[in-house]
Amino acid sequence: MSLMPVADALAAILADAAPLVEEWVPLASGHRRVLARDLSATRTQPPLPMSAMDGYAIRAADAAQPGARLTVIGEVAAGQPAEQRLEAGETMRIFTGGVVPDGADSVVIQEDTTRDGDQVILNVAARHGHHIRPAGIDFHQDDVLLRAGTRLSDRDLALAASMNHAKLPLRRRPKIAMLATGDELVMPGTCPGPGQILYANGFALHALARDEGADTIDLGIAADTLESTTAAIRRARELDVDILVTTGGASAGDHDMVLRSLEAEGVAMSFWKIAMRPGKPMMHGTLGGLRVIGLPGNPVSSYVCAFLFLVPLIRALSGRRDVAHIGESAVLGRAVGGNDGREDYLRASLDYDAMGRLVATPVERQDSSLLSQLASAQALVIRPPFAHAADAGAPCRIIKLPL
């Protein structure tokens, strides 16, 4: 297989990624989940005109000049509308959120009044409509306020509550099984033998996938044998996950078992090897409803590929409208050389210069094994295939990495 361009690889991964089924979820559990359909208001907010202040509800015509004296005929607290209508020369004590009584068209705040028994003197002239929130000033019944495909923010939950939705129609979260491969890998906290490597990739990948709204299951570390890798792939199928993500064992070495195992299990591969750096030996395939993304083992390659390909897949399965990463414009903070045929994603730090421009400075060492450099980066600078050398200050495209 030849190297597949990055855009084609992403298109292949997203080709059949339809949103997962809808499920009804209690509002409080909806944070950062994705709406399956448009959500409209079941009521008007506020349902009736309400006072924005503590004070007195009046008829503005009664107090065209400061010094008007009105008779206090009642009190309106929030949630307890007055039964009486306000007539000329009358006022009602009202509190913030109280329904403005019929007949009243203005509220004077209590600081601008002097109480005198059952009368109140207004020290200011009234203004029609002052301190009154009209019915529907926030929204009206049947207004569509949250769109299908929206990932719900904390503020969206409060809005949905105000629209009177106790449960929300959400997309099922994608389920992902993560499998590491490599005889050399040992867990952090153990004492690695000579040549052993600490398992690292999965910590970033689980966190990245969960942050995007997926549920993740860890399948541990498979040995570099066909049997071990195949057994883990079968386990993923038994768990009925939507995506199996493997790391390592993706290239052409004698101990790289992933492609062989996937093919042996009947996975139809759509590609193996893409025109990208880092991440050349990435692969993708499907087996029924199971999608497989085989990430390279080098820690930077596995993360950058997951960020660029797994994240959009999670978003698409989650039913999000915003599947693609948003690219931004910046200027280079250092000169970069000309590129070869692989699209390059340079790890870079971000800053602003004196002119307020966003400056992306590629870290000096771009080797795909360097986690220290990846962790210090805030963005990826995209260098298209065969891009010419560029000086510091030249425009570039970037994608910000998650915090």
Ligand SMILES: Nc1nc2c(c(=O)[nH]1)N[C@H]1C(S)=C(S)[C@@H](COP(=O)(O)OP(=O)(O)OC[C@H]3O[C@@H](n4cnc5c(N)ncnc54)[C@H](O)[C@@H]3O)O[C@H]1N2
């Ligand atoms: N002859 C060729 N050799 C290689 C090619 C090639 O095209 N021809 N491609 C290179 C590129 S590019 C990459 S990227 C790597 C990826 O290879 P693998 O996916 O087979 O990765 P491994 O060999 O399993 O591991 C590479 C490296 O990363 C370490 N690793 C693996 N998994 C983890 C983990 N979970 N946590 C931390 N570190 C991990 C592993 O110990 C190795 O050091 O292949 C090149 N070779």
Ligand code: MOO
């Ligand atoms: O993709 Mo590899 O990441 O060039 O080392």
